[in-house]
Amino acid sequence: ESNATKPRGALIVLEGLDRSGKSTQCAKLLSFLEGSGHPTELWRFPDRETSVGQMISAYLSNKSQLDDHTIHLLFSANRWEKRSLMEEKLKSGTTLIVDRYSYSGVAFSSAKGLGIEWCKAPEIGLLAPDSVLYLDISPERAAERGGYGDERYERVEFQRKVADFYQTLRDSSWKIIDAGEAMEEVEKKIQEVALDRVEECAKGKPLSLLWS
Ligand code: Z5A
Ligand code: MG
Numbered sequence: 001e002s003n004a005t006k007p008r009g010a011l012i013v014l015e016g017l018d019r020s021g022k023s024t025q026c027a028k029l030l031s032f033l034e035g036s037g038h039p040t041e042l043w044r045f046p047d048r049e050t051s052v053g054q055m056i057s058a059y060l061s062n063k064s065q066l067d068d069h070t071i072h073l074l075f076s077a078n079r080w081e082k083r084s085l086m087e088e089k090l091k092s093g094t095t096l097i098v099d100r101y102s103y104s105g106v107a108f109s110s111a112k113g114l115g116i117e118w119c120k121a122p123e124i125g126l127l128a129p130d131s132v133l134y135l136d137i138s139p140e141r142a143a144e145r146g147g148y149g150d151e152r153y154e155r156v157e158f159q160r161k162v163a164d165f166y167q168t169l170r171d172s173s174w175k176i177i178d179a180g181e182a183m184e185e186v187e188k189k190i191q192e193v194a195l196d197r198v199e200e201c202a203k204g205k206p207l208s209l210l211w212s
Contacts, residue, residue, distance in 0.1 A: 016135030
C-alpha cells in the first residue's frame with residue numbers, strides 16, 4: 001500500500017522551561033492518542049541514545065566541556081540524524097509527540113549569547129511541527145517542583161533568559177498552556193489541541209519545513 005493513500009500522522013511538539021511538565025504530559029498524551037486509536041510514538045530531544053546524543057549527554061552532565069557553537073550544532077545534528085525517520089513515520093500514518101525540538105535548541109543557545117539567526121540557521125529544512133504546545137510557567141514556580149538538578153542550565157536566572165527567547169520565537173500558531181495548573185487540567189487542554197491537529201493532518205494538511 002502506498003503512503004500517499006494513508007492519512008499522515010501529526011508532528012506535535014511540547015516546549016517549555018525545565019520542570020514545566022513536558023515529559024509528564026508527553027507520556028499522558030501518548031496513552032490518550034493510542035487509546036483513541038491513533039498510532040503514536042513518543043520521541044524526545046536530545047535523543048541521548050545516538051553517538052551524537054551521548055556527546056550531548058556528557059556535556060549536560062558536566063562530564064565534558066564544549067564550545068557553545070559546537071554544542072549548538074550537536075543538538076541540531078541530533079535532530080538531523082532523525083529527520084528521515086521522522087518523515088517516514090509521519091507519512092506512514094504515525095503521529096509523533098516530541099518532547100523538545102528546535103525551539104529549545106534556539107532558545108537555550110541564544111540565552112547563552114549566540115545570535116538568534118545564527119542559532120536558527122542549522123534548523124532550516126527540518127520538518128516543521130503541526131502544533132507547538134508551550135507549557136507556560138515562571139522559572140520560580142518551576143524551581144519549586146523538586147528543585148533543579150545538577151545539569152547545566154538548571155538555574156533560575158538562566159531559565160528566565162530562556163523564557164524570553166521562547167517569547168521571541170513564538171508565533172500565533174503556538175498554543176500557550178498554563179502549566180501551573182493541576183496536571184489533569186493541563187492534560188485536558190493538551191488533548192483537545194492534539195486531537196484537532198491529528199484530525200487535520202489525517203485530512204491531508206501538507207508537511208512543511210522550518211522556519212515557515
Ligand atoms: N537543550 C538544548 O540546549 N538544546 C536543544 O536543542 C535541546 C535541549 C533539545 C536537557 O533537556 C537540556 O537540554 C535542557 C534543554 C537543553 N536543559 N535545561 N534546562 P531534557 O529535555 O533532557 O531536560 P529535562 O531535564 O528532561 O527537563 P525537564 O526537567 O524534563 O522538565 P519537564 O519534562 O518539563 O518536567 P517533568 O519531568 O514532566 O516534571 C517535572 C516535575 O514536576 C516532576 O516531579 C513532575 O511530577 C512535576 N509536575 C509536572 N506537572 C506538574 C503539575 N501540573 N503540577 C505540579 N507538579 C507537576
Ligand atoms: Mg523532561
